[in-house]
Amino acid sequence: MNSNRFKDFFKNYSGNVDSADNQFFWKLSDEIVLRIIKNYIPKNGCRGKVVLDAGGGTGRWIVKLNKIYKDCDFILFDNSDDMLAKAEQNFKKEGLLNNVKIIKGDLEKMDSVPNESADYAISIYNPISFLLSPQKMAGNLYRIIKKGGLAVVMGQNFFNALTSKINSLASVSEIKNTKRRHIVKWGAKVPELKVFSKETLEEIFKNSGFRDITSFGVPVFVQPGAEDFDSKNKKRSTISKALENDPVFFKEVVEIEMAFNGLSSLVNKGMNILIVARK
Ligand SMILES: C[S@@+](CC[C@H](N)C(=O)[O-])C[C@H]1O[C@@H](n2cnc3c(N)ncnc32)[C@H](O)[C@@H]1O
Numbered sequence: 001m002n003s004n005r006f007k008d009f010f011k012n013y014s015g016n017v018d019s020a021d022n023q024f025f026w027k028l029s030d031e032i033v034l035r036i037i038k039n040y041i042p043k044n045g046c047r048g049k050v051v052l053d054a055g056g057g058t059g060r061w062i063v064k065l066n067k068i069y070k071d072c073d074f075i076l077f078d079n080s081d082d083m084l085a086k087a088e089q090n091f092k093k094e095g096l097l098n099n100v101k102i103i104k105g106d107l108e109k110m111d112s113v114p115n116e117s118a119d120y121a122i123s124i125y126n127p128i129s130f131l132l133s134p135q136k137m138a139g140n141l142y143r144i145i146k147k148g149g150l151a152v153v154m155g156q157n158f159f160n161a162l163t164s165k166i167n168s169l170a171s172v173s174e175i176k177n178t179k180r181r182h183i184v185k186w187g188a189k190v191p192e193l194k195v196f197s198k199e200t201l202e203e204i205f206k207n208s209g210f211r212d213i214t215s216f217g218v219p220v221f222v223q224p225g226a227e228d229f230d231s232k233n234k235k236r237s238t239i240s241k242a243l244e245n246d247p248v249f250f251k252e253v254v255e256i257e258m259a260f261n262g263l264s265s266l267v268n269k270g271m272n273i274l275i276v277a278r279k
Contacts, residue, residue: 005191006130010057010080012189016233018060018090023236024243025228028250032218032257033124033154033274034064040150040276041120046071052118052144053077054137054153055107055127059087063094065122074100075118077110078127108133110140118144123153126272129193138208145279151210154218154274158182158195186229198267201275210277216261217270222253224271 021027041051046069053062056076066074074096078084084104091097105112107123108131121141128134134155141151161184165175178184182200183192196204198215205213225237236244243250260266267273 005189006080007082009189009191011082012231014058014080014082014086016231018058018086019233022233023228023230024240024250025222025224025237026233028222028243028253028257029219029271030064031254032261035254035258036216036218036261036274036276037065037122037152038068040152041069043068049073049119050075050117052113052121052141054110054121054123054141055130056122056124057083057087057127059090059096059100061122061124062087062100063090063096066094066096066099072099075103075113076100077103077105077107077113079104079106107131107140108136110137110144113140113144115143116146119146119149121145121149121151121153123151126154126156126193128153129156129195130191131194134194134196134204135207138204138210142208142210142279147279149279151205151277151279152274153201153205153277154272155196155201156184156193157217157268157270157273158197158200159268160271161195196273198264198273198275201273202277205275205277210279212278214262214276215264215267216274216276217267218261218272218274219257220261220266220269221257 021030050073052075054077056078059076062074062076076087084102091100103112107127128137131137161178165178182195184195185192202213225239227235227237228240
Protein backbone atom coordinates (compact mmCIF):
# COMPACT_ATOMS: atom_id res chain seq x y z
CA MET A 1 0.00 0.00 0.00
CA ASN A 2 1.09 3.59 -0.55
CA SER A 3 3.02 4.23 2.65
CA ASN A 4 1.92 7.85 3.17
CA ARG A 5 -1.72 6.90 2.85
CA PHE A 6 -1.13 4.08 5.33
CA LYS A 7 0.55 6.45 7.79
CA ASP A 8 -2.16 9.10 7.53
CA PHE A 9 -4.95 6.57 7.92
CA PHE A 10 -3.52 4.93 11.05
CA LYS A 11 -2.43 8.24 12.60
CA ASN A 12 -6.07 9.25 12.80
CA TYR A 13 -7.31 5.70 13.55
CA SER A 14 -4.88 5.20 16.47
CA GLY A 15 -6.41 8.16 18.31
CA ASN A 16 -9.95 6.78 18.17
CA VAL A 17 -10.00 2.98 17.92
CA ASP A 18 -9.77 2.39 21.66
CA SER A 19 -13.12 4.11 22.11
CA ALA A 20 -14.80 2.27 19.22
CA ASP A 21 -16.94 0.24 21.58
CA ASN A 22 -18.68 3.41 22.81
CA GLN A 23 -20.73 2.60 19.73
CA PHE A 24 -22.57 -0.53 20.75
CA PHE A 25 -22.54 -2.08 17.27
CA TRP A 26 -18.76 -2.42 17.75
CA LYS A 27 -19.15 -3.49 21.37
CA LEU A 28 -21.39 -6.28 20.15
CA SER A 29 -18.96 -7.25 17.39
CA ASP A 30 -16.07 -7.30 19.92
CA GLU A 31 -18.12 -9.48 22.27
CA ILE A 32 -18.70 -12.00 19.47
CA VAL A 33 -14.98 -12.08 18.58
CA LEU A 34 -14.08 -12.54 22.26
CA ARG A 35 -16.61 -15.37 22.66
CA ILE A 36 -15.14 -17.19 19.65
CA ILE A 37 -11.58 -16.75 20.99
CA LYS A 38 -12.68 -18.06 24.40
CA ASN A 39 -14.26 -21.10 22.74
CA TYR A 40 -10.91 -22.05 21.19
CA ILE A 41 -8.17 -20.83 23.54
CA PRO A 42 -8.44 -22.56 26.92
CA LYS A 43 -8.40 -20.29 29.95
CA ASN A 44 -6.36 -22.66 32.07
CA GLY A 45 -2.79 -23.77 31.50
CA CYS A 46 -1.69 -20.46 30.09
CA ARG A 47 1.61 -20.26 31.96
CA GLY A 48 4.47 -20.30 29.46
CA LYS A 49 2.10 -19.94 26.48
CA VAL A 50 2.57 -17.11 23.99
CA VAL A 51 -0.17 -15.27 22.12
CA LEU A 52 0.94 -13.27 19.08
CA ASP A 53 -1.34 -10.41 18.03
CA ALA A 54 -0.51 -9.92 14.34
CA GLY A 55 -1.51 -6.42 13.28
CA GLY A 56 -2.50 -5.82 16.90
CA GLY A 57 -2.44 -2.03 16.56
CA THR A 58 -3.01 -0.23 19.86
CA GLY A 59 -2.88 -3.53 21.75
CA ARG A 60 -6.52 -3.35 22.74
CA TRP A 61 -7.02 -7.11 22.23
CA ILE A 62 -3.98 -7.89 24.36
CA VAL A 63 -5.43 -5.67 27.09
CA LYS A 64 -8.75 -7.54 26.85
CA LEU A 65 -7.14 -11.01 26.66
CA ASN A 66 -4.74 -10.35 29.53
CA LYS A 67 -7.77 -10.08 31.83
CA ILE A 68 -8.82 -13.62 30.87
CA TYR A 69 -5.47 -15.27 30.11
CA LYS A 70 -3.58 -13.79 33.05
CA ASP A 71 -0.55 -16.07 32.86
CA CYS A 72 0.04 -15.87 29.10
CA ASP A 73 2.79 -13.84 27.47
CA PHE A 74 1.98 -11.68 24.48
CA ILE A 75 3.70 -10.39 21.37
CA LEU A 76 2.27 -7.31 19.68
CA PHE A 77 3.33 -7.13 16.03
CA ASP A 78 2.42 -4.14 13.86
CA ASN A 79 4.09 -1.73 11.47
CA SER A 80 2.37 1.55 12.32
CA ASP A 81 4.39 3.86 14.59
CA ASP A 82 1.23 5.68 15.66
CA MET A 83 -0.62 2.48 16.61
CA LEU A 84 2.44 1.14 18.47
CA ALA A 85 2.96 4.41 20.37
CA LYS A 86 -0.64 4.21 21.57
CA ALA A 87 -0.10 0.53 22.47
CA GLU A 88 2.86 1.39 24.64
CA GLN A 89 0.76 3.95 26.54
CA ASN A 90 -2.06 1.42 26.93
CA PHE A 91 0.25 -1.32 28.23
CA LYS A 92 1.91 1.10 30.65
CA LYS A 93 -1.48 2.16 32.01
CA GLU A 94 -2.47 -1.50 32.51
CA GLY A 95 0.90 -2.43 34.08
CA LEU A 96 1.39 -4.85 31.21
CA LEU A 97 4.76 -3.83 29.77
CA ASN A 98 6.51 -6.87 31.33
CA ASN A 99 4.17 -9.41 29.73
CA VAL A 100 4.28 -8.00 26.22
CA LYS A 101 6.99 -7.87 23.63
CA ILE A 102 6.34 -5.17 21.04
CA ILE A 103 7.74 -5.82 17.58
CA LYS A 104 7.53 -3.36 14.70
CA GLY A 105 7.42 -5.12 11.36
CA ASP A 106 5.56 -6.04 8.20
CA LEU A 107 3.11 -8.95 8.28
CA GLU A 108 4.38 -10.01 4.87
CA LYS A 109 7.92 -10.48 6.26
CA MET A 110 7.92 -11.15 10.03
CA ASP A 111 11.58 -12.30 9.96
CA SER A 112 12.07 -10.89 13.46
CA VAL A 113 9.66 -13.42 14.97
CA PRO A 114 11.34 -16.84 15.43
CA ASN A 115 9.96 -20.14 14.13
CA GLU A 116 7.49 -21.95 16.44
CA SER A 117 7.60 -19.15 19.01
CA ALA A 118 3.84 -18.69 19.57
CA ASP A 119 1.09 -21.05 20.70
CA TYR A 120 -1.67 -18.87 19.33
CA ALA A 121 -1.85 -16.05 16.80
CA ILE A 122 -4.78 -13.68 16.62
CA SER A 123 -5.33 -11.03 13.95
CA ILE A 124 -8.55 -9.12 14.54
CA TYR A 125 -10.36 -6.53 12.42
CA ASN A 126 -8.65 -7.31 9.24
CA PRO A 127 -4.93 -6.55 9.11
CA ILE A 128 -4.82 -9.19 6.32
CA SER A 129 -7.08 -6.95 4.21
CA PHE A 130 -4.34 -4.28 4.09
CA LEU A 131 -1.72 -6.56 2.51
CA LEU A 132 -0.52 -7.01 -1.05
CA SER A 133 0.04 -10.70 -0.35
CA PRO A 134 -2.28 -12.26 2.26
CA GLN A 135 -0.66 -15.60 1.37
CA LYS A 136 2.69 -14.37 2.75
CA MET A 137 1.07 -13.49 6.07
CA ALA A 138 -0.56 -16.94 6.32
CA GLY A 139 2.83 -18.56 5.56
CA ASN A 140 4.50 -16.46 8.25
CA LEU A 141 1.87 -17.38 10.84
CA TYR A 142 2.31 -21.06 9.95
CA ARG A 143 6.07 -20.79 10.48
CA ILE A 144 5.71 -18.90 13.79
CA ILE A 145 2.96 -20.99 15.41
CA LYS A 146 3.95 -24.20 17.22
CA LYS A 147 2.60 -27.50 15.95
CA GLY A 148 -0.94 -27.94 17.25
CA GLY A 149 -1.31 -24.18 17.80
CA LEU A 150 -4.07 -21.99 16.40
CA ALA A 151 -4.47 -18.95 14.20
CA VAL A 152 -7.60 -16.78 14.65
CA VAL A 153 -7.70 -14.39 11.71
CA MET A 154 -10.33 -11.94 10.51
CA GLY A 155 -10.68 -10.44 7.02
CA GLN A 156 -13.27 -8.20 5.37
CA ASN A 157 -16.03 -10.03 3.52
CA PHE A 158 -16.23 -9.84 -0.29
CA PHE A 159 -19.99 -10.38 -0.39
CA ASN A 160 -20.63 -7.76 2.28
CA ALA A 161 -18.55 -5.29 0.25
CA LEU A 162 -20.65 -6.00 -2.85
CA THR A 163 -23.92 -5.76 -0.87
CA SER A 164 -22.88 -2.46 0.63
CA LYS A 165 -21.64 -0.94 -2.63
CA ILE A 166 -24.81 -1.94 -4.50
CA ASN A 167 -27.14 -0.63 -1.79
CA SER A 168 -25.29 2.64 -1.41
CA LEU A 169 -25.60 3.10 -5.18
CA ALA A 170 -21.88 3.11 -5.93
CA SER A 171 -20.99 3.56 -9.58
CA VAL A 172 -21.20 0.51 -11.82
CA SER A 173 -17.47 0.74 -12.49
CA GLU A 174 -16.73 0.68 -8.75
CA ILE A 175 -19.02 -2.31 -8.18
CA LYS A 176 -17.43 -4.13 -11.13
CA ASN A 177 -13.97 -3.36 -9.77
CA THR A 178 -14.85 -4.86 -6.37
CA LYS A 179 -16.30 -7.92 -8.08
CA ARG A 180 -13.36 -8.45 -10.42
CA ARG A 181 -10.43 -7.59 -8.14
CA HIS A 182 -11.83 -8.59 -4.72
CA ILE A 183 -10.95 -5.19 -3.28
CA VAL A 184 -13.03 -2.43 -1.72
CA LYS A 185 -12.52 1.28 -1.20
CA TRP A 186 -14.67 2.68 1.62
CA GLY A 187 -13.65 6.32 1.28
CA ALA A 188 -11.11 8.71 -0.20
CA LYS A 189 -8.87 8.53 2.88
CA VAL A 190 -9.26 4.80 3.48
CA PRO A 191 -6.72 2.53 1.78
CA GLU A 192 -7.95 -0.02 -0.78
CA LEU A 193 -8.72 -3.22 1.14
CA LYS A 194 -8.69 -6.87 0.10
CA VAL A 195 -11.94 -8.73 0.68
CA PHE A 196 -12.44 -12.48 1.15
CA SER A 197 -15.21 -15.03 1.10
CA LYS A 198 -15.25 -17.95 3.53
CA GLU A 199 -13.87 -20.04 0.68
CA THR A 200 -11.04 -17.74 -0.42
CA LEU A 201 -9.82 -17.06 3.14
CA GLU A 202 -9.90 -20.77 4.00
CA GLU A 203 -8.01 -21.56 0.78
CA ILE A 204 -5.19 -19.14 1.67
CA PHE A 205 -4.67 -20.79 5.06
CA LYS A 206 -5.02 -24.29 3.61
CA ASN A 207 -2.34 -23.47 1.03
CA SER A 208 0.03 -22.52 3.85
CA GLY A 209 -0.47 -25.89 5.57
CA PHE A 210 -3.18 -25.10 8.14
CA ARG A 211 -5.86 -27.74 8.78
CA ASP A 212 -9.17 -28.09 10.71
CA ILE A 213 -10.28 -24.68 9.47
CA THR A 214 -13.56 -23.32 10.86
CA SER A 215 -15.12 -20.06 9.72
CA PHE A 216 -17.55 -17.60 11.26
CA GLY A 217 -19.40 -14.51 10.01
CA VAL A 218 -18.94 -11.54 12.38
CA PRO A 219 -21.66 -10.42 12.75
CA VAL A 220 -24.15 -12.21 10.48
CA PHE A 221 -27.49 -10.63 11.48
CA VAL A 222 -26.81 -7.20 12.97
CA GLN A 223 -25.96 -4.53 10.46
CA PRO A 224 -24.20 -1.28 11.29
CA GLY A 225 -25.73 2.10 10.54
CA ALA A 226 -23.79 4.81 8.70
CA GLU A 227 -23.11 6.52 12.08
CA ASP A 228 -21.15 3.48 13.27
CA PHE A 229 -18.39 4.47 10.82
CA ASP A 230 -17.96 7.93 12.36
CA SER A 231 -14.18 8.11 12.67
CA LYS A 232 -14.45 9.90 16.03
CA ASN A 233 -16.83 7.22 17.42
CA LYS A 234 -19.20 9.96 18.59
CA LYS A 235 -22.33 9.40 16.48
CA ARG A 236 -24.95 6.78 17.36
CA SER A 237 -26.85 4.64 14.84
CA THR A 238 -30.36 3.37 15.58
CA ILE A 239 -29.02 -0.14 16.16
CA SER A 240 -26.18 1.11 18.41
CA LYS A 241 -28.68 3.11 20.49
CA ALA A 242 -30.97 0.10 20.86
CA LEU A 243 -28.07 -2.18 21.85
CA GLU A 244 -26.84 0.43 24.34
CA ASN A 245 -30.21 1.19 25.92
CA ASP A 246 -31.49 -2.35 26.24
CA PRO A 247 -29.04 -4.84 27.81
CA VAL A 248 -31.55 -7.68 27.41
CA PHE A 249 -31.69 -7.02 23.66
CA PHE A 250 -27.86 -6.82 23.51
CA LYS A 251 -27.50 -10.15 25.31
CA GLU A 252 -30.11 -11.89 23.16
CA VAL A 253 -28.50 -10.65 19.93
CA VAL A 254 -25.11 -11.98 21.06
CA GLU A 255 -26.72 -15.37 21.79
CA ILE A 256 -28.43 -15.46 18.39
CA GLU A 257 -25.24 -14.49 16.56
CA MET A 258 -23.28 -17.16 18.43
CA ALA A 259 -25.94 -19.79 17.75
CA PHE A 260 -25.73 -19.39 13.98
CA ASN A 261 -22.51 -17.56 12.98
CA GLY A 262 -20.64 -20.76 12.14
CA LEU A 263 -23.34 -22.25 9.88
CA SER A 264 -21.72 -22.71 6.47
CA SER A 265 -24.88 -21.35 4.84
CA LEU A 266 -24.54 -18.09 6.83
CA VAL A 267 -20.80 -17.36 7.16
CA ASN A 268 -20.70 -15.41 3.88
CA LYS A 269 -23.46 -13.15 5.25
CA GLY A 270 -20.96 -11.82 7.82
CA MET A 271 -19.62 -8.30 7.69
CA ASN A 272 -16.23 -9.88 8.34
CA ILE A 273 -15.05 -13.47 8.00
CA LEU A 274 -13.18 -14.93 10.96
CA ILE A 275 -11.32 -18.20 10.58
CA VAL A 276 -9.82 -20.48 13.19
CA ALA A 277 -7.10 -22.71 11.74
CA ARG A 278 -4.80 -25.29 13.34
CA LYS A 279 -1.15 -25.95 12.49
C1 LIG B 1 -8.04 -2.08 11.49
S1 LIG B 1 -6.56 -2.15 12.41
C2 LIG B 1 -6.89 -3.41 13.59
C3 LIG B 1 -6.05 -3.30 14.80
C4 LIG B 1 -6.34 -4.31 15.91
N1 LIG B 1 -6.18 -5.67 15.44
C5 LIG B 1 -7.71 -4.09 16.49
O1 LIG B 1 -8.58 -4.97 16.33
O2 LIG B 1 -7.92 -3.07 17.13
C6 LIG B 1 -5.44 -2.95 11.28
C7 LIG B 1 -4.02 -3.02 11.83
O3 LIG B 1 -3.21 -3.70 10.88
C8 LIG B 1 -1.93 -3.07 10.85
N2 LIG B 1 -1.29 -3.37 9.56
C9 LIG B 1 -1.77 -3.12 8.32
N3 LIG B 1 -0.89 -3.53 7.39
C10 LIG B 1 0.16 -4.05 8.06
C11 LIG B 1 1.39 -4.63 7.65
N4 LIG B 1 1.71 -4.77 6.36
N5 LIG B 1 2.24 -5.07 8.60
C12 LIG B 1 1.94 -4.93 9.92
N6 LIG B 1 0.77 -4.40 10.37
C13 LIG B 1 -0.09 -3.96 9.45
C14 LIG B 1 -2.24 -1.60 11.03
O4 LIG B 1 -1.13 -0.86 11.44
C15 LIG B 1 -3.37 -1.67 12.07
O5 LIG B 1 -2.85 -1.59 13.37
